[in-house]
Amino acid sequence: MSLNSNIKKLNIIQICRWLMFPAPIIAIFYFKYGLTMKDLFMIQAASSMMISIFEIPTGYISDKFGRKNSLFYGLIISLIGFIIIGSSFGFTGFLIGELFLGLGVTFISGSDSAILYETFAEMGKKEDYGKAEAKFQSLHHFGEFFGVVIGGLIAAYSFRATYAFRGLFILIAIIAAYKLVEPSQTFSSEKDKPKIWSSAFKHTKNLWYIFGVSAFIFALMIIGFWYVQPILKNEAIPIIGFGVVFALLKSISFVAARYSTSLVAKLKLSGSIAFMIILISLGYLGISVFEGYYKLMFILPFYLVGGFYTPIINTALNKRIESKSRATVLSINNLFGRLVFSVLAPMIGFYSDMNGMETTFLLISILTIAIGSILWIPFVIGNKKILLETQS
Secondary structure: OOOOHHHHHHHHHHHHHOOOOOHHHHHHHHHHOOOOHHHHHHHHHHHHHHHHHHHHHHHHHHHHHOHHHHHHHHHHHHHHHHHHHHOOOOHHHHHHHHHHHHHHHHHHOOHHHHHHHHHHHHOOOHHHHHHHHHHHHHHHHHHHHHHHHHHHHHHHHOHHHHHHHHHHHHHHHHHHHHOOOOOHHHOOOHHHHHHHHHHHHHHHOOOHHHHHHHHHHHHHHHHHHHOHHHHHHHOOOOHHHHHHHHHHHHHHHHHHHHOHHHHHHHHHHHHHHHHHHHHHHHHHHHHHHOOOOHHHHOOHHHHHHHHHHHHHHHHHHHOOOOHHHHHHHHHHHHHHHHHHHHHHHHHHHHHHHHHOHHHHHHHHHHHHHHHHHHHHHHHHOOOHHHHOOOOO
């Protein structure tokens, strides 16, 4: 099998990973068995903490033992998580299942983008990686688009059936991952073990500003996503309509991801980051101010950011880190995002229960602009360490 075949296999994995049939009804499914919004955020925070704990170790495993193995075992662990959730009836079962999903994510996180980058690098087509990453991430949203449409239809018949179909496509992704060809330069010998860490930390000291703003955007974006289903429920949208609404939202993310390179070309990295911060603030502000169906329009900014975020941040980081520590550094970035989410989500959930969603979102909107502006300043002044790119 040729190295070039990796691109097709990775695309298959990406689509199958993100055929999220349960996505339109996860919160409603949990509510059906007695969970509250606070319980939901507690489970998600626990899952994020699991990701935070294992993010860097699994990134190191990917750098040390290969991206293919990391992807393969991560998908198997994810499959176990979906089986547990799909067969559970309460908080404990859902929590255990989500913890397995979190662990699976850590093995996959960074390894997929790293093997894609290394594939292009080894083929001598490194300059094509940016567009390939944008396409790769757009397939994430393409998969979610069809997943939520079909998932909404399946959920109208059975919530649990959405998890059964989810597991089937994860199995297909596992088979594709098993058939990947490992780029030769991704393996590190035992004597290179210290070099992975030293190389990673050598570069991370120049990347803290990117990590910080990336984590901030990621956390507020994900929190916004989790409020969509309660908002739809409050507006009396039928379950079968959840899939349609989510499909429209995912189509926005798909287009945004596909054209993320054009956004960076026009606004540069600093302008793209500012744009994402403004969109998130606008989304929270609109939901806090408007009533009824008008409120639904302000869910769109979260999904625009959802499309822009990964290709923009991953491309910026990949251009600034060496091959031997690429997955480790990408995992460090994901670690910070999950940690910030784990801290903010329960606090926001608690505040929301006490003061209402509208008041909470208005406060978040103000803090997004205030804190986001502070995190953005280093990019405005053109810090040379941030702008420095590696040649590896």
